Amino acid sequence: MAKEFMKGNEAIGEAAVRGGVRFFAGYPITPQSELPEYLSWRLPEVGGCFVQGESEVASINMVYGAAATGVRAMTGSSSPGISLKSEGISYLSAAELPAVIVNMQRGGPGLGSIQPAQQDYLQATKAAGHGGFRMLVFAPYTVQEAVDIVYDAPEYAERDRSPVMILMDGCLGTMMEEVELPPMKELPESPCKPWTVGYDGTKRGGHLITPIYPEAGLEGKNKLAVQRTKRWEENDVRVEEFMVDDAEWVIVAYGMSARVAKQVVLDLREVGFKIGLIRPITLFPFPKKSIANLDYTKVKGLIDIEMSIPALMREDIELQVLGRAPVYEYGRSGGILLDDESTKAAVRKIIEGGEQ
Amino acid sequence: MAVEKVYTKPKCLLPLSSGFCPGCLHSLATKLIAEAIDDLGVAEKVINVLPVGCATMNSLYWKLDMVTSAHGRAPAVATGIKRCRPDALVFAYQGDGDLASIGLSEVLMAANRGEHITIFFANNSTYGMTGGQMAPTTLVGQKSTTCIYGRDPDTMGYPLRMCELIKELEAPVYVARFSLNNPANIRKAKAGIKKAMQNQVEGLGFSFVELLTNCPTNWHMSPVKTLEFMEEHTMKYFPCGVFVDKTAKEGE
Amino acid sequence: MNKASVVANLCKSCGFCVKFCPKKVIAFGDKRNSKGHYYPVIDLEGCIGCGTCAIVCPEAAMEIVKGD
Numbered sequence: 001m002a003k004e005f006m007k008g009n010e011a012i013g014e015a016a017v018r019g020g021v022r023f024f025a026g027y028p029i030t031p032q033s034e035l036p037e038y039l040s041w042r043l044p045e046v047g048g049c050f051v052q053g054e055s056e057v058a059s060i061n062m063v064y065g066a067a068a069t070g071v072r073a074m075t076g077s078s079s080p081g082i083s084l085k086s087e088g089i090s091y092l093s094a095a096e097l098p099a100v101i102v103n104m105q106r107g108g109p110g111l112g113s114i115q116p117a118q119q120d121y122l123q124a125t126k127a128a129g130h131g132g133f134r135m136l137v138f139a140p141y142t143v144q145e146a147v148d149i150v151y152d153a154p155e156y157a158e159r160d161r162s163p164v165m166i167l168m169d170g171c172l173g174t175m176m177e178e179v180e181l182p183p184m185k186e187l188p189e190s191p192c193k194p195w196t197v198g199y200d201g202t203k204r205g206g207h208l209i210t211p212i213y214p215e216a217g218l219e220g221k222n223k224l225a226v227q228r229t230k231r232w233e234e235n236d237v238r239v240e241e242f243m244v245d246d247a248e249w250v251i252v253a254y255g256m257s258a259r260v261a262k263q264v265v266l267d268l269r270e271v272g273f274k275i276g277l278i279r280p281i282t283l284f285p286f287p288k289k290s291i292a293n294l295d296y297t298k299v300k301g302l303i304d305i306e307m308s309i310p311a312l313m314r315e316d317i318e319l320q321v322l323g324r325a326p327v328y329e330y331g332r333s334g335g336i337l338l339d340d341e342s343t344k345a346a347v348r349k350i351i352e353g354g355e356q
Numbered sequence: 357m358a359v360e361k362v363y364t365k366p367k368c369l370l371p372l373s374s375g376f377c378p379g380c381l382h383s384l385a386t387k388l389i390a391e392a393i394d395d396l397g398v399a400e401k402v403i404n405v406l407p408v409g410c411a412t413m414n415s416l417y418w419k420l421d422m423v424t425s426a427h428g429r430a431p432a433v434a435t436g437i438k439r440c441r442p443d444a445l446v447f448a449y450q451g452d453g454d455l456a457s458i459g460l461s462e463v464l465m466a467a468n469r470g471e472h473i474t475i476f477f478a479n480n481s482t483y484g485m486t487g488g489q490m491a492p493t494t495l496v497g498q499k500s501t502t503c504i505y506g507r508d509p510d511t512m513g514y515p516l517r518m519c520e521l522i523k524e525l526e527a528p529v530y531v532a533r534f535s536l537n538n539p540a541n542i543r544k545a546k547a548g549i550k551k552a553m554q555n556q557v558e559g560l561g562f563s564f565v566e567l568l569t570n571c572p573t574n575w576h577m578s579p580v581k582t583l584e585f586m587e588e589h590t591m592k593y594f595p596c597g598v599f600v601d602k603t604a605k606e607g608e
Numbered sequence: 609m610n611k612a613s614v615v616a617n618l619c620k621s622c623g624f625c626v627k628f629c630p631k632k633v634i635a636f637g638d639k640r641n642s643k644g645h646y647y648p649v650i651d652l653e654g655c656i657g658c659g660t661c662a663i664v665c666p667e668a669a670m671e672i673v674k675g676d
Contacts, residue, residue: 362673363672
């Protein structure tokens with residue numbers, strides 16, 4: 001396959017189209033705007049629909065409507081925009097509708113900054129909306145990985161009839177990298193499925209798609225969702241373990257931070273430090289075993305590196321470490337990027353000096 | 357020999373009691389829409405987007421494909437559906453809280469985009485489901501649980517005239533307001549409702565029909581009394597009529 | 609001549625039919641339906657089958673039956 005040089009936002013737009021997405025509704029917000037820009041002309045080329053919603057709230061609800069017909073639907077936004085969509089995401093989960101949601105994170109909280117950050121980890125993995133629902137959250141760390149994940153995301157969404165979130169950041173969205181684009185997926189003639197609305201040629205009395213249930217029904221749905229989360233944790237965890245086998249120090253980092261951390265691991269290995277990296281690719285389900293099963297007779301400490309202050313993944317790490325080793329954190333936030341020199345210096349200081 | 361019926365309950369409604377209070381004109385509006393759908397013979401192709409409010413109860417009453425939307429977002433949901441299934445007949449039915457308050461942006465922008473959908477707007481000047489709070493369409497001086505001394509324009513503004521707002525937009529092809537307070541007006545409403553659905557069958561564009569309705573429970577009146585209130589008050593502030601009709605064919 | 613006919617179990621006693629019947633031949637009876645609503649009784653002699661009661665009934669609890 002031919003390699004192309006593409007900007008992250010545009011690459012995942014193309015990946016979505018090749019992955020079968022045929023409806024996108026979105027709203028301009030830096031650093032994600034090239035995604036709707038790209039799809040505004042690309043989707044009509046493949047017989048799909050693009051709508052620029054009047055707000056993120058309208059956009060997520062347009063995706064909700066599109067998903068109800070069985071058409072693969074997607075939206076994208078950045079941090080504050082995702083907050084506006086949280087009600088809609090909760091409705092998608094409750095109504096059991098598939099959708100792909102991209103969050104190109106930026107500095108926060110509040111209007112924040114338009115520079116990259118990773119300050120939405122808790123929002124994405126703990127409560128993307130009200131009601132305690134969970135959803136798959138993927139965190140690619142290269143444009144290629146983002147393409148591959150977005151390409152398959154509609155399938156995950158349809159398999160589980162649930163929204164799926166791709167958590168990236170302004171860096172990955174706006175930087176250009178080499179990518180190999182997968183082939184266009186074949187789509188069925190009709191989007192209709194047993195759970196969709198819309199005339200499918202057969203006589204039906206009428207099908208209701210709703211996030212509203214009588215109490216017992218709602219509880220029943222919640223219990224089913226717990227089973228689904230267990231299945232995710234058993235089958236869908238994705239993680240990269242880099243030089244962890246003999247590591248005395250283990251960095252935990254995802255997305256952009258993991259790229260910087262990898263460089264730090266390589267550099268410090270050269271000067272004799274036994275250090276490794278655990279890189280969650282699915283933030284939910286969290287790669288618990290990779291951390292819980294470390295050899296704590298050897299591991300002296302873990303370092304959580306994020307573009308967020310405080311480090312938001314720290315508690316999930318500590319839950320697996322269970323006090324068997326100290327957990328430290330290093331990061332920047334508000335849109336200030338991590339660079340490998342200062343990160344390496346900070347890691348070295350932790351290793352050599354214990355507390356920062 | 358079976359008794360032949362000239363008029364009976366529309367087929368696209370389930371043969372059971374509606375969820376509405378006695379004398380609630382939501383129920384009559386629903387019946388009129390159902391009659392239009394039966395007359396046009398399009399029930400299989402219809403997808404109804406339900407609001408959040410009393411009319412949500414229709415999810416147990418229609419024999420149609422339905423999608424319940426978040427409060428105020430029915431026009432956006434309908435947009436998503438219609439864009440993906442242009443062959444479907446997509447209509448949303450909303451109350452005044454749903455459409456004119458939280459969902460004002462969604463309905464105006466769907467209208468402005470000229471989405472090929474039909475929106476029915478039941479204006480009864482209150483939030484019925486939640487117990488009678490002030491709505492954007494609550495009349496000046498009219499009492500509600502959140503303006504117990506009557507709506508005071510100095511702090512609560514004036515009732516919102518939706519047809520007059522939407523008629524200013526370029527795209528909509530049909531914008532009309534009817535009242536359901538007496539047989540003559542109901543017959544006009546029925547014709548308007550059917551036209552609004554027919555417009556979509558013919559792919560003409562965005563249609564908006566506002567229906568003046570009542571709320572015996574939260575107006576604290578008998579059903580019959582509400583009809584008089586509508587005549588004396590509601591219909592004075594919300595004049596009925598066809599504000600936009602770009603569907604007339606040449607020579608018609 | 610066509611005649612009006614009540615579907616007793618759908619009636620919610622709102623009284624619209626009684627109010628708008630042009631011939632004033634509809635009145636509430638003394639029986640209640642399963643939901644406890646008094647439903648109307650029609651004086652079929654006076655009924656002209658105009659259908660006004662059926663039009664105004666929110667619950668479609670008034671039908672018009674074909675006469676011979």
